[in-house]
Each structure stands twice: as C-alpha cells, then as structure tokens.
Amino acid sequence: GAGVSQSPRYKVAKRGQDVALRCDPISGHVSLFWYQQALGQGPEFLTYFQNEAQLDKSGLPSDRFFAERPEGSVSTLKIQRTQQEDSAVYLCASRHSIGTGGPYNEQFFGPGTRLTVL
Amino acid sequence: AQSVAQPEDQVNVAEGNPLTVKCTYSVSGNPYLFWYVQYPNRGLQFLLKYITGDNLVKGSYGFEAEFNKSQTSFHLKKPSALVSDSALYFCAVRVNYGQNFVFGPGTRLSVLP
Numbered sequence: 001g002a003g004v005s006q007s008p009r010y011k012v013a014k015r016g017q018d019v020a021l022r023c024d025p026i027s028g029h030v031s032l033f034w035y036q037q038a039l040g041q042g043p044e045f046l047t048y049f050q051n052e053a054q055l056d057k058s059g060l061p062s063d064r065f066f067a068e069r070p071e072g073s074v075s076t077l078k079i080q081r082t083q084q085e086d087s088a089v090y091l092c093a094s095r096h097s098i099g100t101g102g103p104y105n106e107q108f109f110g111p112g113t114r115l116t117v118l
Numbered sequence: 119a120q121s122v123a124q125p126e127d128q129v130n131v132a133e134g135n136p137l138t139v140k141c142t143y144s145v146s147g148n149p150y151l152f153w154y155v156q157y158p159n160r161g162l163q164f165l166l167k168y169i170t171g172d173n174l175v176k177g178s179y180g181f182e183a184e185f186n187k188s189q190t191s192f193h194l195k196k197p198s199a200l201v202s203d204s205a206l207y208f209c210a211v212r213v214n215y216g217q218n219f220v221f222g223p224g225t226r227l228s229v230l231p
Contacts, residue, residue: 040224
C-alpha cells in the first residue's frame with residue numbers, strides 16, 4: 001500500500017530563494033504533521049493540520065515558514081528567503097484519527113526532503 | 119514543557135546479545151510513549167507504543183519496551199540483536215492534550231557481527 005510520499009527528495013537552494021516542499025499523506029488520514037530534523041538531532045515539530053485546518057503552528061521558526069493543506073489532503077511547506085540555518089530534513093507524517101487508537105495512533109512518516117541552502 | 123532524553127548517543131552490542139536503548143521522559147499529564155527507528159535516507163518507522171495497560175509492550179521486529187512510571191523511563195529492548203538492527207532509534211512522547219510528538223535526540227545502535 002502507498003505510504004506517505006514527499007517531493008522533492010533533495011533540494012538545493014541558494015540563500016534568499018523560496019522553496020516549496022510537498023507532502024502526500026496516506027489516503028484517508030485526517031491528521032498531518034510537519035517536522036524539521038537538523039543533522040544529528042531528533043525531529044522537531046513545526047505544524048499540524050486536521051483536514052484543511054491548521055490547528056497548531058507553534059513550531060514554525062519564523063514568519064518565513066508557511067504551510068497549507070487547502071483540500072485536506074496534499075500539504076505544502078513553503079520557506080521564503082531561505083537561510084543557511086534552514087538546511088535540514090523536513091519530514092511529513094500523517095495519522096489515522098479514528099479506530100480504537102483514536103488520537104493516540106502512531107504517525108506514519110514520509111522519507112523526508114533534504115534541503116540544503118548554500 | 120515535556121521533554122525526552124536518550125542519554126546514550128551510541129550503543130554498541132555484539133550480534134546475538136541482548137540490547138537496551140534508554141529513554142527517559144518529563145511530562146505533565148499522562149505520557150503516551152513511542153519508539154521509532156530510522157534507516158539511512160528513509161523516514162521514521164514505527165516500532166511500538168505505550169498508551170495504557172501492561173507496562174511491557176511488544177512491537178515490531180522482536181522489540182519490546184518497558185514503561186516505568188516511577189522512573190519515568192521507557193527503555194527499548196531486544197533479547198537477541200541482529201546486524202540489521204543497526205540504525206538510529208528515537209523515543210517520542212505525546213502528552214494527552216497535545217497532538218504532536220516530542221522526540222528525543224536519538225541513539226545510534228551498532229550491532230557488530
């Protein structure tokens with residue numbers, strides 16, 4: 001079965017350039033998360049969607065970061081005027097919010113997009 | 119604020135020996151604890167979780183973890199390590215009123231043949 005997919009897998013940007021990272025969650029998964037994983041560290045939460053609603057964006061590091069999920073499925077994370085400190089792997093995860101586990105179900109992660117800002 | 123600690127950056131174990139990867143947490147409220155494994159250039163793969171009930175949780179690939187409330191720990195264990203278990207392991211916690219995970223810094227497990 002199809003898992004979470006992300007594109008592109010690798011992105012090299014010049015400092016100041018805008019980038020857009022795409023996430024295709026597992027079909028039917030209501031919840032979608034974005035995480036940032038710096039080299040040698042654990043993932044850090046960026047933002048959370050339930051369907052098309054962005055319910056938590058407390059982890060976005062600056063107003064240069066923007067995420068959307070307009071139809072409640074595919075999500076895009078946009079970074080404007082990229083800086084070197086934005087270099088990281090950006091992970092997307094989705095979660096099935098119904099069933100016995102409900103909101104305590106595990107998140108399913110995509111392979112990530114490795115962003116390198118020169 | 120909730121946090122997760124993985125006190126060992128690196129764990130080395132010989133193939134066939136038991137392995138333990140340590141995790142401690144700090145939360146207010148009921149903790150919901152997860153272990154994930156990450157192979158190179160791949161996303162995180164779910165191993166197991168503790169929500170409620172038995173303190174010993176069994177998961178994928180022969181892994182298990184023991185929830186210890188008094189010690190605020192959730193150590194990952196496997197009775198007999200395989201070389202293919204070599205990877206990066208992350209402990210994560212979700213507090214009952216939150217939605218996202220808080221991850222530990224990760225522990226690199228190397229199983230030596």
